[in-house]
Amino acid sequence: xxxxxxxxxxxxxKIAAGCGLLFLHLPILLIFVYxxxxxxxxxxxxxxxxxxxxxxxxxxxxxxxxALSLSVRVAAISTAIALILGTLCSxxxxxxxxxxxxxxxxxxxxxxxxxxxxxxxxxxxxxxLADIPFSFWTIVLGHATFCVVxxxxxxxxxxxRTSGSMIEASMxxxxxxxxxxxxxxxxxxxxxxxxxxxLAFALxxxxxxxxxxxxxxxxxxxxxxxxELIRPRQRPVxxxxxxxxxxxxxxxxxxAYYLTRDGDQIAGSGK
Amino acid sequence: xxxxxxxxxxxxxxILPGSGGTRGALSDLFWRRPQLLLLxxxxxxxxxxxxxxxxxxxxxxxxxxxxxxxxxxxINRQFTLKTYGDLFQAANLDIILRTVTMAxxxxxxxxxxxxxxxxxxxxxxxxxxKALFYLGIMLPLWxxxxxxxxAWKLILAKEGILxxxxxxxxxxxxxxxxxxLPVVGGNSLSVSFTGTFIVFVYVWLPFMILPVQAxxxxxxxxxxxxxxxxxxxxxxxFRNVLFPLALPGIVAGSIFTFSLTLGDxxxxxxxxxxxxxxxxxxxxxxxxxxxxxLAAAFTVVPIIIMGFYLWGAKxxxxxxxx
Numbered sequence: 001x002x003x004x005x006x007x008x009x010x011x012x013x014k015i016a017a018g019c020g021l022l023f024l025h026l027p028i029l030l031i032f033v034y035x036x037x038x039x040x041x042x043x044x045x046x047x048x049x050x051x052x053x054x055x056x057x058x059x060x061x062x063x064x065x066x067a068l069s070l071s072v073r074v075a076a077i078s079t080a081i082a083l084i085l086g087t088l089c090s091x092x093x094x095x096x097x098x099x100x101x102x103x104x105x106x107x108x109x110x111x112x113x114x115x116x117x118x119x120x121x122x123x124x125x126x127x128x129l130a131d132i133p134f135s136f137w138t139i140v141l142g143h144a145t146f147c148v149v150x151x152x153x154x155x156x157x158x159x160x161r162t163s164g165s166m167i168e169a170s171m172x173x174x175x176x177x178x179x180x181x182x183x184x185x186x187x188x189x190x191x192x193x194x195x196x197x198x199l200a201f202a203l204x205x206x207x208x209x210x211x212x213x214x215x216x217x218x219x220x221x222x223x224x225x226x227x228e229l230i231r232p233r234q235r236p237v238x239x240x241x242x243x244x245x246x247x248x249x250x251x252x253x254x255x256a257y258y259l260t261r262d263g264d265q266i267a268g269s270g271k
Numbered sequence: 272x273x274x275x276x277x278x279x280x281x282x283x284x285x286i287l288p289g290s291g292g293t294r295g296a297l298s299d300l301f302w303r304r305p306q307l308l309l310l311x312x313x314x315x316x317x318x319x320x321x322x323x324x325x326x327x328x329x330x331x332x333x334x335x336x337x338x339x340x341x342x343x344x345x346i347n348r349q350f351t352l353k354t355y356g357d358l359f360q361a362a363n364l365d366i367i368l369r370t371v372t373m374a375x376x377x378x379x380x381x382x383x384x385x386x387x388x389x390x391x392x393x394x395x396x397x398x399x400x401k402a403l404f405y406l407g408i409m410l411p412l413w414x415x416x417x418x419x420x421x422a423w424k425l426i427l428a429k430e431g432i433l434x435x436x437x438x439x440x441x442x443x444x445x446x447x448x449x450x451x452l453p454v455v456g457g458n459s460l461s462v463s464f465t466g467t468f469i470v471f472v473y474v475w476l477p478f479m480i481l482p483v484q485a486x487x488x489x490x491x492x493x494x495x496x497x498x499x500x501x502x503x504x505x506x507x508x509f510r511n512v513l514f515p516l517a518l519p520g521i522v523a524g525s526i527f528t529f530s531l532t533l534g535d536x537x538x539x540x541x542x543x544x545x546x547x548x549x550x551x552x553x554x555x556x557x558x559x560x561x562x563x564x565l566a567a568a569f570t571v572v573p574i575i576i577m578g579f580y581l582w583g584a585k586x587x588x589x590x591x592x593x
Contacts, residue, residue, distance in 0.1 A: 009395040010505070017385035017413050021404075024411040024476065025382070027422035030432070034425055043425045045432040089316040092309055104313070108318050114577070115534020117571050118331070119324070121557055123308075125334050125567060126327035136462075145324050148316065159416065176298035177308075186483045199413070206415045208537060225417045242418045256579045257406060 030042055035243040040236055054236040064241060067224040074136070074220060075204035078143035081194060082200045085144070087153025094159035111146040119146060120213030127214070134216030142214040143207060147200035148170065152195035154260065161186045195259040206249050221245055251268035293588055335567035339586075344561055347523075352553065354564040363552070367572055370549040373464070374532035377471040378479075380523045384472065385479040385524065386517070393487035394495075408484075412477035420541050423470045427461040427542060457544055467480070467543040475531050479524035486520025487513075519588045527575075533573040549573060 009017075037047035037055065058064055093101055111119050112127060123142050132138060162185070170180040208222035215223060221241070228238040314479040335478050339352045357363065392404040409421070426432045437446050450456040450463065490513065498508040536550025547555070549569055557567035570587030 009529070013387055013395075017391035019385055020388040021407050023473065024407065027419065027426060027473065028355070028411060028414060030425060031418055031422050043428040043431045045425070045430070045435045050495075085319055089310045092312040096305065096309055098309060107317070107325070109322070111324055111549065113530070113532055114512055115552055115573055117534045117536060118328075118574065121553060121566060121570055122321075122327035122331040124557065125563055126323075126330040128332075128563070131328050141323055148320070154458040167355065171302075176295055177301050178294055178298055202413060206417070209535075210415055222415070222417050226537065229417070229421060238421070242421050243413075245415045246418050249410055249413065250410060250417045253410060254406075257409065262401070 013079070031239070031242050031246055034239045037236070037239065040119075042235075054240045057234070058237045058240040058244075061237060063224065064237070065218070066222045069218045070136075070218055071205055071221040074139050074143055075201045078139050078147050078204045079197050079200045081140070082147035082151045083197050086148045086196060087155055087189075087193060088214035089148070090152050090155035090159055093155055095164075108149050108152050112149050116146075116207075116209035117213075119211040123210070124213040134218075136212065136215075136218065138214045139211060139218065139220070142210045143204040146207070148206055148211065150199040150203055151193065151196035153257075154192045154199070158189045158192035191259045195256035198256040198259075202249045202252045202256075290528055291352055316464050331567050331570065334563050334570055337564045339564055346563060354568045357565055358568050363569075366547050368553050369546065371576065373468065373471065373548065374529045376468060377475065377532045378528045380468070380472045381476050381479040381528045382483070382521050385483050386521075389480050389517075389520075390487055390513075391482035393484045394488075394492060403405070408477050408480050412481075416474065417537070419474055420470060420538055422471065423542060426457070427466045427469070429459040429461070431461070458574060461542050462544060464544060465546065469540050470538050471528075471532050471535070475528040478527035478531070479521075481519055482523035483520040486517050486523070490516045496569055517579045522584050522587050526580065529580060530573070530577050533576060 033047065034043075034052045036045075036052065038049035039047060068093075086108075087102065091103060092098075108218070119142070122140075123145075126132075127134070127138060151266045166188075167180055167183055170184045173185065206222060207220075208226055211220055211223055212226070219227070225238065225241060228241075232238065308370050334346075335351070335354060336350050339345070339350045340347050357431065358367075388404075388408070388496045392401065392408070396404045424431075429436075434443070434446065437443050445459075450459070455463060455465045455468075457465075460466040460469075493515075494512055495508055498512045499505070503511065534550050536548060537555050539551055549572060553566045555568045556562045556569060
């Protein structure tokens with residue numbers, strides 16, 4: 001596409017693309033303004049005044065801390081499970097061709113390809129048929145299932161770029177399978193796994209639909225927010241939590257982007 | 272003997288002995304029998320997904336063939352098609368039709384809004400700008416779903432930003448006129464189908480941009496130039512060159528926007544009217560009504576619709592664009 005260089009876009013296209021991006025970003029920025037508003041009862045715009053007092057109020061709310069702690073624990077354990085299952089699966093799929101390989105990639109993608117409500121109600125009906133009571137672990141079960149795909153996608157992409165001759169060289173030099181894994185394979189896929197783990201964490205931290213079906217009385221942060229959206233108690237606290245949630249999910253995404261960026265550019269230029 | 276002295280290493284065995292211990296033995300075993308290693312690697316993920324996920328899906332499917340006793344409210348675990356019959360009651364058909372219409376409109380609008388962004392990112396953005404565009408699409412895609420909906424509540428509420436903006440522009444009469452329309456209107460935008468529609472488009476838009484951008488990136492720039500060299504107007508180039516080549520990407524993106532709209536129940540619950548969508552019907556049937564068979568039968572609807580959709584999309588070559 002050399003002829004494109006130096007050519008600038010038609011004005012209409014620039015405006016349309018710019019408006020599209022604004023449409024995507026303005027609502028998110030808005031959340032940051034509302035976290036500081038002095039208005040308590042309604043969504044009045046522009047904010048009548050700005051204050052930081054709601055951060056202190058939120059800090060002293062035990063229910064917010066409980067939800068946050070549950071969310072972090074669920075996300076951490078689901079991510080750990082997803083990392084193990086996703087890495088195993090991607091290693092198997094990328095190193096050999098075998099019967100049913102396509103089926104396995106479909107199996108990994110399915111929990112996220114089908115609408116969340118189907119995953120949610122399927123798990124719930126299975127729990128009720130099997131008489132499994134709701135607990136911390138039923139939430140983890142659901143989350144880990146759809147987090148596998150993120151780790152899998154990241155790891156498969158990296159495995160495809162890692163050349164097999166490095167592994168052969170390691171074997172030729174006398175390393176056994178475990179040493180090769182530890183010193184050759186793992187350093188190569190480490191950043192992809194870290195990125196996949198970050199995304200899985202963000203995905204689990206934010207998940208609401210599957211959680212409503214697999215949680216009993218426990219509240220994760222999104223469930224807490226959903227509750228506040230339907231039956232508001234203290235709007236400013238919701239505003240502050242919304243801002244915190246935004247930051248907690250965005251930082252891992254930025255970090256994951258940073259981790260996988262270089263590799264993708266190398267892969268792109270090699271084509 | 273002198274031979275040995277000149278090349279002492281040659282006598283070392285070409286094949287090294289195993290490194291010893293359980294670890295060495297295991298490593299050798301995997302080397303000799305790669306199938307075994309493959310099996311061990313696949314077993315945990317396949318067992319997990321097979322039992323937890325596919326098992327649950329079958330449990331769900333099985334429940335849709337049960338029925339509920341209308342008097343006792345207990346679930347009758349006998350095979351019947353009665354629940355599917357209930358699905359064809361006017362009220363339930365209404366829900367299905369409303370959801371499918373919304374999904375189709377949302378998909379169409381997403382494609383229209385996504386196209387310029389995707390086209391600009393694919394053809395004109397370079398280097399730093401390209402990275403910025405990529406992040407500009409990825410951040411909204413990954414940022415918290417509920418917070419995004421909440422942000423729109425702040426915008427669409429009666430006392431919210433949109434009303435303020437329109438008041439400043441002296442356009443409130445336009446909003447009032449729109450809200451007084453029968454189906455799309457309501458008390459305020461945050462309790463109307465218009466609001467539901469806008470939020471659906473907003474939340475799923477990045478899912479449309481990415482595949483369209485991927486499809487457009489494969490269109491060589493000189494194809495567009497050739498078209499204009501041959502005297503086509505920009506509109507003709509778009510209709511006859513760009514659009515057909517972007518179509519598999521649009522279809523790929525529409526899989527997401529369509530499927531996600533079919534299944535969602537949070538958006539219409541928070542921003543919308545009291546008239547239900549499929550997701551809300553599923554939720555209320557399994558929750559307050561306790562009618563899990565009907566809820567299960569309802570979820571079969573999006574699965575079947577998506578099955579046909581995916582089949583059609585595959586025939587159009589949309590999967591290559593993913």
